[in-house]
Amino acid sequence: MFEKLFGRWNNSKIHLSEPVSKEDTDLIPGGISKTVSENISALREMFGKSFDLIIKDTDVNGIKLSFAVLDGMYDNLLVSEAVVSPVLNTDYSVCDPDMLYEHIGKFRASECDSKEAVTMGEAVQFLLSGFLLLFIDGVPRCRVFSVQGYPKRSVEPPESEAQENGSHEGFVDMYKDNVTLIRRRLKSPYLRFESVTAGDTSNTSLCICYHAKRADPDIVNRVRDSLLNMKLDIVPGSGAVRPFLEAKGLSFFSSVGSTERPDVFAAKIAEGRVGVIVDGTPYALILPYLFIENFHSLDDYLNRPYYSLISRTLKLFCFFVAVFLPGIYVAVGTFHQEIFPADIIFEIASSLQETPFPLVLESIIIHFIYEIVREAGLRMPKSMGHAVSIVGALVIGDAAVTAGLISAPMLIVVAITAICSAVISPLHQPSSALRLIFIAVGGIMGLFGIMLGASLVVFNLCSVNSFGVPFTAPFSPFDRYAMRDSVFFAGWKKVGKRFIQIQNMKGSDKH
Amino acid sequence: MTAPVKISSFQFYNILFLSRVFAVVTYIANLRIDLSPSDKAASSVFTALYLFVTCIPTYLLLRKDSQSSIITRASCLSPVFAKILCIVYIADFLYYGTVTAARFELLISSVMFPETNMAFFMLVPLAVAGYGAYKGIEAQGRAAAFFLVLVLLSFAFVFLTILKDFDPLNFPPLFYEGAGGSAAIGAFTCARTGEVFSVALLLPFVKNHKNHHIFLWSAAVGVTVIAADTVISGVLGTFGNTQLFSMYSVSVLAEFGFVERMDAVITCIWMLCAVVKLSFTVFACSYLLLCLFGKKLRLLYISLTAAALFAGMLAVSSSVLNFASVVTSAFTIYGYVFTACVVPLAVLLGEKIKQNKNNKNIENKTLISDSAGDPQ
Numbered sequence: 001m002f003e004k005l006f007g008r009w010n011n012s013k014i015h016l017s018e019p020v021s022k023e024d025t026d027l028i029p030g031g032i033s034k035t036v037s038e039n040i041s042a043l044r045e046m047f048g049k050s051f052d053l054i055i056k057d058t059d060v061n062g063i064k065l066s067f068a069v070l071d072g073m074y075d076n077l078l079v080s081e082a083v084v085s086p087v088l089n090t091d092y093s094v095c096d097p098d099m100l101y102e103h104i105g106k107f108r109a110s111e112c113d114s115k116e117a118v119t120m121g122e123a124v125q126f127l128l129s130g131f132l133l134l135f136i137d138g139v140p141r142c143r144v145f146s147v148q149g150y151p152k153r154s155v156e157p158p159e160s161e162a163q164e165n166g167s168h169e170g171f172v173d174m175y176k177d178n179v180t181l182i183r184r185r186l187k188s189p190y191l192r193f194e195s196v197t198a199g200d201t202s203n204t205s206l207c208i209c210y211h212a213k214r215a216d217p218d219i220v221n222r223v224r225d226s227l228l229n230m231k232l233d234i235v236p237g238s239g240a241v242r243p244f245l246e247a248k249g250l251s252f253f254s255s256v257g258s259t260e261r262p263d264v265f266a267a268k269i270a271e272g273r274v275g276v277i278v279d280g281t282p283y284a285l286i287l288p289y290l291f292i293e294n295f296h297s298l299d300d301y302l303n304r305p306y307y308s309l310i311s312r313t314l315k316l317f318c319f320f321v322a323v324f325l326p327g328i329y330v331a332v333g334t335f336h337q338e339i340f341p342a343d344i345i346f347e348i349a350s351s352l353q354e355t356p357f358p359l360v361l362e363s364i365i366i367h368f369i370y371e372i373v374r375e376a377g378l379r380m381p382k383s384m385g386h387a388v389s390i391v392g393a394l395v396i397g398d399a400a401v402t403a404g405l406i407s408a409p410m411l412i413v414v415a416i417t418a419i420c421s422a423v424i425s426p427l428h429q430p431s432s433a434l435r436l437i438f439i440a441v442g443g444i445m446g447l448f449g450i451m452l453g454a455s456l457v458v459f460n461l462c463s464v465n466s467f468g469v470p471f472t473a474p475f476s477p478f479d480r481y482a483m484r485d486s487v488f489f490a491g492w493k494k495v496g497k498r499f500i501q502i503q504n505m506k507g508s509d510k511h
Numbered sequence: 512m513t514a515p516v517k518i519s520s521f522q523f524y525n526i527l528f529l530s531r532v533f534a535v536v537t538y539i540a541n542l543r544i545d546l547s548p549s550d551k552a553a554s555s556v557f558t559a560l561y562l563f564v565t566c567i568p569t570y571l572l573l574r575k576d577s578q579s580s581i582i583t584r585a586s587c588l589s590p591v592f593a594k595i596l597c598i599v600y601i602a603d604f605l606y607y608g609t610v611t612a613a614r615f616e617l618l619i620s621s622v623m624f625p626e627t628n629m630a631f632f633m634l635v636p637l638a639v640a641g642y643g644a645y646k647g648i649e650a651q652g653r654a655a656a657f658f659l660v661l662v663l664l665s666f667a668f669v670f671l672t673i674l675k676d677f678d679p680l681n682f683p684p685l686f687y688e689g690a691g692g693s694a695a696i697g698a699f700t701c702a703r704t705g706e707v708f709s710v711a712l713l714l715p716f717v718k719n720h721k722n723h724h725i726f727l728w729s730a731a732v733g734v735t736v737i738a739a740d741t742v743i744s745g746v747l748g749t750f751g752n753t754q755l756f757s758m759y760s761v762s763v764l765a766e767f768g769f770v771e772r773m774d775a776v777i778t779c780i781w782m783l784c785a786v787v788k789l790s791f792t793v794f795a796c797s798y799l800l801l802c803l804f805g806k807k808l809r810l811l812y813i814s815l816t817a818a819a820l821f822a823g824m825l826a827v828s829s830s831v832l833n834f835a836s837v838v839t840s841a842f843t844i845y846g847y848v849f850t851a852c853v854v855p856l857a858v859l860l861g862e863k864i865k866q867n868k869n870n871k872n873i874e875n876k877t878l879i880s881d882s883a884g885d886p887q
């Protein structure tokens with residue numbers, strides 16, 4: 001009976017875990033036929049009733065030809081001027097199919113990049129990427145022309161990493177444009193861009209970027225292996241790739257960095273890091289990544305060093321406030337009132353007397369409301385933004401306090417926390433989760449629990465190695481030279497004197 | 512036994528330093544002998560002296576070979592001896608771990624939250640310590656560096672804010688009733704934790720070990736102990752004799768600006784040090800269990816150690832008297848001397864005897880071969 005039960009369970013599991021579709025073009029059987037009509041029929045069968053498959057049949061010197069392209073994926077002018085017109089105007093002397101095939105590739109359509117597909121799978125892959133296919137009767141191969149011209153976003157200032165002094169160019173969704181943006185900033189022949197395809201169904205292009213003379217080959221190989229061994233059906237964005245590159249073990253913090261700025265990306269690559277660009281997303285991944293880099297911004301490097309010290313210290317302070325302040329407030333208000341002088345504690349106590357909930361519950365409720373308002377602000381249509389702001393500010397901010405549902409000091413704590421968490425946007429996710437945990441722990445165990453929780457987080461943080469580099473470097477293990485760009489930036493004159501490759505930092509595998 | 516993950520010598524001694532600091536801040540000197548403030552401060556000098564002296568056997572052991580652990584070296588002499596040593600060390604670590612947990616429990620139950628359920632409260636730090644041990648000595652070493660900064664800053668902060676209450680008149684003539692009491696308390700304080708023998712045990716986890724670091728560590732601990740005891744005695748005077756945790760009492764008196772008490776700061780230091788110490792103890796025990804049984808069941812070993820510590824803590828901390836009888840027992844000193852001094856010297860002696868035996872055998876063989884090759 002048990003066997004039957006487990007057998008059924010296992011079967012159902014296998015059934016469920018099977019991919020929904022197997023459209024991987026590598027799996028499309030067969031080579032390209034010599035007969036054009038057969039190839040076209042195969043294409044039509046594959047694409048079914050899709051209206052965007054455009055096929056044009058013609059003949060040159062009595063030889064049948066067929067062009068195939070996907071509507072909206074190509075540049076009209078390029079197709080007519082650089083491919084179709086030269087092909088149709090081929091000399092009368094070329095009358096053999098193979099000769100015509102070679103002649104077109106070499107002489108006729110030489111203005112745009114052309115390649116050759118040998119199997120139907122390859123041809124379809126090119127077609128889906130916006131290439132124009134040319135089938136010639138009597139030739140069991142396919143000539144493909146790079147005529148892509150689909151609508152795309154132009155280079156715009158990065159939205160998530162606005163800077164005061166930096167460039168106004170941000171990454172775009174097209175990964176080839178991003179490659180150009182990086183090339184323009186690192187004019188080095190050792191800069192490498194390797195292309196990898198991921199996603200069984202989406203066949204998304206990924207690009208591994210590194211400096212061949214500075215990046216650790218082991219790290220490059222490990223990144224390449226991780227990307228090639230990913231089990232993904234589709235790659236909706238760089239966030240889907242990130243877990244495959246992160247350090248093993250559960251952690252609140254990501255050991256893979258992300259940026260929308262080509263200048264930041266280029267600078268990291270020059271430090272010997274490896275980058276991953278995912279087609280269709282303007283966020284590039286960087287690794288190895290250090291915890292302290294969450295507090296760095298491009299402006300820190302472009303402003304005066306003393307100001308970057310102030311800016312980074314503020315960000316660190318904001319992180320601690322965002323994570324610990326509500327928890328400490330709850331802990332002190334519940335268990336350790338003696339820390340504050342009598343005046344302050346009386347004020348807090350009197351405001352707590354007027355609210356119906358215990359401090360911990362009140363804190364959790366107000367934080368949930370804050371997170372809801374934040375989510376609404378992110379997801380809702382922009383036209384509704386004012387309505388939510390009014391509801392958030394008036395109903396929660398004012399009416400809840402007036403009605404005696406929430407104490408005013410708690411609202412101040414939440415407001416400070418919200419502002420501080422906005423300062424450290426790369427750490428928003430862990431700080432939100434940790435904040436709620438520390439509120440609960442502070443409410444149950446007081447400062448005792450907060451410290452134990454903090455110890456746990458520190459152990460967790462210290463156990464992370466990002467591709468062999470300690471996540472907590474250069475603080476622990478301490479690296480004197482790397483400290484010149486940690487909480488403070490020592491200035492370009494000093495930092496430029498001695499270049500440190502990230503894989504050679506103290507405590508890393510290579511050191 | 513291979514140890515792939517290695518930490519720097521600084522990180523290793525940092526963990527040991529924090530473990531010692533925990534013993535300093537949970538100072539209960541008057542459990543056995545009532546001392547004057549001067550004598551109490553003087554006892555810390557004795558502690559530093561004893562610590563320095565008890566480091567010498569370990570130093571001699573390391574001077575000969577600073578790459579192999581004492582267990583590996585003992586197993587070269589005799590595998591049975593190595594197994595017995597493992598059991599002795601496990602017992603020692605469990606004892607010190609239990610005392611640490613019990614000391615902490617006592618602080619919370621008697622001073623901070625008298626009406627709380629201590630079993631739950633102690634389960635949490637042990638779980639955190641177990642997590643730290645599971646993450647390995649590398650994570651512990653890195654975390655200890657952060658904790659060290661916090662501990663030193665907090666110490667400095669509390670001591671600076673309390674200095675206004677420091678009164679030299681609190682120090683009566685030194686050794687008015689003889690130096691015996693100070694010497695005895697110094698010995699108990701020194702034997703309170705077992706970091707010295709962990710040096711010889713966990714060496715394979717330390718990269719680029721320098722043998723003289725053990726003395727630097729003992730000097731740093733000595734300075735901290737003397738500074739802490741002097742400040743406590745100077746601030747509290749004879750009132751300190753009535754306090755179970757005099758360091759905690761000092762922090763209650765400290766105030767800075769609108770913050771009227773610093774006990775929360777000191778409690779936080781306690782917690783950080785306790786977590787480091789307990790996680791180190793759990794890690795060391797799990798390593799010893801691995802040496803003993805050879806099977807890589809880390810999670811099981813860690814859970815067993817944490818459970819043993821929890822049970823021991825419940826038994827020891829059931830009452831202050833019970834705790835006092837355990838902590839002030841003369842066996843604490845005997846046990847410490849045995850593991851920190853006798854065992855390393857015994858291993859050294861065993862190696863010497865074995866080496867002499869081998870030399871003699873080689874000499875005999877050479878003589879035999881010489882006589883065999885003699886043309887007579």
